[in-house]
Amino acid sequence: MAFIKERLEVKKSIKIRLNGVEKTVTAIELAGNNYVRLQDLRDERMAIGYDAASREPTADAV
Secondary structure, X not given: OOOOOOOOEEEEEEEEEEOOEEEEEEEEXXXXXXXXXXXXXXXXXXXXXXXXXXXXXXXXXO
16 A cells, blocks of 8 residues: 655745845745745845746846
């Protein structure tokens, strides 16, 4: 008999420090790790984008 392991995802707000500024972002906790959206990290000193040729996200200092 196979056991099904349930994946528990918890959506929560966390505080992070980015470029010396504290901000609150939404995170998903899964298996003890916090995942945040790259767009939530964007500010006047960091640009978030997407490179269609390589199909990868980009993060550049502005």
